[in-house]
Amino acid sequence: MVICPITVKPAFRTPELRDAVEAFASNAKRAIDLATLPNMMCHVGQRIMMSRLSAHFIKYGSDHCLDTSEPEAQLLRRSAEDAAAEVADFQSIVKDVFHQRVKSPFRALNDRISPITDFVDEGIQQSYVTMMSTQIILAWTAFETLAGDLWEAAVNAHPKTLAKLEPKGGPSQGDGKALPLSVLDKHDYDIQHKMGTILRNSKRCTFTRLDDIVDAYSRSFPQPSPLSRGAMWQDADLVAACKVRNVFAHKAGRVDDDFVTALKSDPRFRQYSERDQLVLDGKLTTDLVRGLFKFAVSLIGQVDDWLVSN
Incomplete structure (x- = not known):
């Protein structure tokens, strides 16, 4: 099954976001290029x-x-x-x-x-499944990396507002903002444009799970920014790509309870039960990767808009 080509061209105006956006574009291209490899090798052969x-x-x-x-x-x-x-x-x-x-x-x-x-047999079909699952894993890694890099760059650029993280457990647990002297010393006591880096390195915010990504953005960006609201993060392709990636990365492609619960309303996946083998094809893979990268471009736009307006 041929995977359709996808293009990613994020636009932004805030110069501080350049490194994060360019890294994402490069990482996304690697994931996209993987889809063209089988046809290219067939053509070359x-x-x-x-x-x-x-x-x-x-x-x-x-x-x-x-x-x-x-x-x-x-x-x-x-x-x-x-x-x-x-x-x-x-x-x-x-x-x-x-x-x-x-x-x-x-x-x-x-x-x-x-x-x-014209040449697909069972062996080639299996290699396609491997390649498609790998493409989704690479695509998610590109997004996950972007989410962390973009947040860090935004907080570095506008620490006065964005570094005021709302504590996870509420005000009763204290603000938890004290920094060790070793951190200050590492940055020569100049942390004006380094708060995002400091908070990320100290694990105050992490970006290895979708829930953590949502938590970091919602705690940093104030209302009424869409970044602070749950609705934006309930994007169907974002959630589906995350769960599909997890199933292939951690469960050898077998559906788990988390997958079933999260995607029970998604018509593309609601037929699955726990322990079923997840089946990919070119269209589904293309839809997921395209949808994930579309969300990533939207995320860049939302962060950029907030920084430009503030």
Whole structure:
């Protein structure tokens, strides 16, 4: 099943977000490129085959174009040096045809590359499942990294408001904002634009779980920013990508109770019961990755809008 291409082009105006956004774009591209690999390798393999066929025709003529036994027999009768030179010359022609430096006598065939779906068998299908699950894991890692980097950059840029984290347990537990002298010393007692980094490094906010990401943003960004409200974080593709990633990363693709509970209202997954094997196809994988990256771009936009307005 072919996975459709996806593009990610986040826009922003706040210069402090540049590193986080550019890192995300690069990481997202890696996940997206994985989808094109099977078709690309199939395409390259067919071009190599046609280039070798063309090289046989060019070097040995039409009589031996499809039957290579005679050229091989000729090589066996030659000295090692001559045979090596012959092989090198043949390989050079193959490369020239492949890179279109030499015109192929089979130009019409070269223009008719078969799609990989023409060759899919059970083994190839299984490799697709592996690749699609890996793509979702990579896509989630790209988002997870963005969430942490973006939050850190935003708090560094506007610590006066964003570093005032609402305590998880409420005011009765104290504000928990005291910093060890070692942290201050590490930053030469200049923490004006480093509070996001300090809070992240000290684990005041973590970004390894979706709940932690939501908690960090909702505790930092004040109302009425959508970043502080739960509705934004209930995006169907965000939640689904998270749960699908977890199932493949931690459960070998077998659905668990958390997956069933979280996605019981999602028509794409409500047929699953605990311990079922999760099945991916190209469309579902594309929808999840595209939806996740769409949310990521929206997250960048919301953070950027808040910083520009404040």
